[in-house]
Amino acid sequence: MSKIFPKSANALPLQIVLFLAVAGTVATAAVTYWVTPKYTRVGYAPTQPVPFDHALHAGQLGINCVYCHTNVEKSEHSNVPSTSTCMACHSIIKKDSPLLAPVRASFETGAPVPWVRIHKAPDYVYFNHAVHVNRGVSCVECHGKVNEMQVVKHDQPQSMSWCLDCHRNPELRIRDSKDVYNLDSETLAAQGRLEEAIARVHDWKIKPPQSCSGCHR
Amino acid sequence: MRYVWLAFLFVVVAALSVLGFRGSLSTRPPLEVFPDMDHQAKYKPQQESRFFADGRTDRPLPANVVPRGRSVEADPMYLAADDHMFRGKTATGEFARGFPEGLEVSHEFLARGRNRYEMFCAPCHGRTGDGNGITKQYGMGATPTYHDDRIRTMAEGEIYNTLTNGKNTMMGYGDRLAVTDRWAIVAYLRALQRAQQGTVDDVKPANRPELGL
Numbered sequence: 001m002s003k004i005f006p007k008s009a010n011a012l013p014l015q016i017v018l019f020l021a022v023a024g025t026v027a028t029a030a031v032t033y034w035v036t037p038k039y040t041r042v043g044y045a046p047t048q049p050v051p052f053d054h055a056l057h058a059g060q061l062g063i064n065c066v067y068c069h070t071n072v073e074k075s076e077h078s079n080v081p082s083t084s085t086c087m088a089c090h091s092i093i094k095k096d097s098p099l100l101a102p103v104r105a106s107f108e109t110g111a112p113v114p115w116v117r118i119h120k121a122p123d124y125v126y127f128n129h130a131v132h133v134n135r136g137v138s139c140v141e142c143h144g145k146v147n148e149m150q151v152v153k154h155d156q157p158q159s160m161s162w163c164l165d166c167h168r169n170p171e172l173r174i175r176d177s178k179d180v181y182n183l184d185s186e187t188l189a190a191q192g193r194l195e196e197a198i199a200r201v202h203d204w205k206i207k208p209p210q211s212c213s214g215c216h217r
Numbered sequence: 218m219r220y221v222w223l224a225f226l227f228v229v230v231a232a233l234s235v236l237g238f239r240g241s242l243s244t245r246p247p248l249e250v251f252p253d254m255d256h257q258a259k260y261k262p263q264q265e266s267r268f269f270a271d272g273r274t275d276r277p278l279p280a281n282v283v284p285r286g287r288s289v290e291a292d293p294m295y296l297a298a299d300d301h302m303f304r305g306k307t308a309t310g311e312f313a314r315g316f317p318e319g320l321e322v323s324h325e326f327l328a329r330g331r332n333r334y335e336m337f338c339a340p341c342h343g344r345t346g347d348g349n350g351i352t353k354q355y356g357m358g359a360t361p362t363y364h365d366d367r368i369r370t371m372a373e374g375e376i377y378n379t380l381t382n383g384k385n386t387m388m389g390y391g392d393r394l395a396v397t398d399r400w401a402i403v404a405y406l407r408a409l410q411r412a413q414q415g416t417v418d419d420v421k422p423a424n425r426p427e428l429g430l
Contacts, residue, residue: 015218019225026229039239041247061351064336070393077262088388089341093356112273122255153242 037157045153046116049102058183059147065139065181072139076128080115083107118154119143126217135206136174140183141166147183163215167208171197174206293319294396303396305374305381313374320397322404330405333398337390338380346409359386363406364413376403 033039057063066073068081083106090100106113121127133139139146144155156162166173172189174197179185188197200206209215249255260266260274269276287295297303302317316322341350346363353360361368368376380399383389394402417430 012218019218019221023225030232033239034236035250037247039236040250043240043242044245044247045242046244046246061340063340066336067340075262079263082392084388084392089352089357091388092359092386093352111271122253123257123259123261124254154247 037159037162041154042157043153044118045151046118048116048151049114051099051151053150054146054152055148055150065146072129073133075130076126078129083113118152119158121158124216126215133180135204136177136180136188136200137166137170138175138180138183138185138187141173145183160215164210167210170206170208171201174200301374302400305372305377307374311374312372312378314372316373316400316404320400326401327405327408329398330401330403330408333394334402334405334409337394338402341387345413346406363410369410373403373407376406 057068058065068085069078070081072078083103086100086103087107090097090103094100102113105111132142142156142158144153146152146155171194173187175185175187188194188200262275264274265272266274283296289295289298293299294302299317300306300308301313302319305313307313320326335344339350341352341357341360342348342363343350343353348360348362350357350360363369377399379387380394380402381389381391391399417425420428420430
């Protein structure tokens with residue numbers, strides 16, 4: 001009987017096992033690296049209908065976030081401003097700029113400017129801006145240094161484990177109330193005032209939910 | 218087998234170059250790996266609606282609606298009946314002087330006014346109310362100073378009305394500031410005016426050396 005398999009085939013089972021092991025490791029690594037909000041969301045910076053620049057308005061001009069995102073400290077939702085907010089200045093400053101044409105059109109007709117939404121929690125998650133902001137959690141903890149962004153990008157993964165990282169240790173991430181809208185400020189802990197932060201978490205009864213029903217209600 | 222390894226290497230390199238690294242900028246909407254119940258048939262604030270012709274889920278209020286289930290007895294602010302408080306006017310329709318009843322002009326009230334003033338008015342009117350806010354450099358030339366006699370003697374109600382409904386080239390802030398916050402701003406504006414007129418006599422003798430007086 002002639003040989004069906006060449007001699008080299010003897011090593012084949014071992015090679016197949018080796019290949020599967022390597023391929024499996026690489027596939028696992030790829031999934032942990034890519035199939036996570038750290039990859040899918042972070043860096044998302046869509047092109048907006050109006051090239052609105054936070055680095056100019058919030059950074060250079062120093063306009064407070066609340067001037068535009070007015071509801072952030074009153075309600076669960078942080079609103080994107082109405083066009084009349086922009087027109088307070090832009091009916092005089094750069095009033096003929098072609099870049100602002102959609103804003104003027106919206107102001108005249110009442111139709112909203114189609115801003116592209118960047119941060120979006122899934123519909124089964126309950127999130128509330130006011131509770132965070134009023135308890136000393138600054139925008140920068142969750143949105144990054146917006147005051148230096150010319151185009152807003154998704155800066156943090158905003159996944160469940162990311163929420164919980166803070167909910168387990170809020171004292172490391174809270175700021176003085178007056179620093180909440182100052183994105184260049186540092187947390188109490190980073191200023192070496194950890195004791196004060198721990199005392200505040202205790203005195204203000206800051207108890208971020210860690211049970212499922214806190215966020216999935 | 219060598220070809221298998223080469224093909225595998227090719228797949229890895231191709232995946233790396235297509236998918237890139239974490240944190241790289243992208244204008245494409247995020248990939249949803251498990252879209253389970255991310256998008257439910259419910260409306261959240263400022264979302265788009267395909268039902269209403271103007272595409273908004275936030276419906277504008279029809280004229281003259283009032284919230285139901287409340288009463289004037291339980292909440293005097295309900296129905297916004299107080300002319301002084303809500304419109305800055307007296308019963309005869311003139312601008313009212315002084316602050317409405319029920320508002321105590323206290324230290325906290327002024328502190329609140331300062332907080333709101335610096336957020337909403339300072340970009341144009343400046344932190345001291347001299348009209349030289351940051352926007353002056355960019356063309357908001359008309360912003361006046363508060364420190365002239367016309368505004369010093371202006372009725373509180375008229376200032377309230379200006380900041381609620383706007384005046385000439387200034388737009389109103391009534392949609393963004395609660396009624397009590399608007400009065401707090403008026404109080405703080407008065408404080409700013411007073412501060413500009415301060416003299417040595419306003420400083421307690423004990424504190425004068427600190428200022429080198």
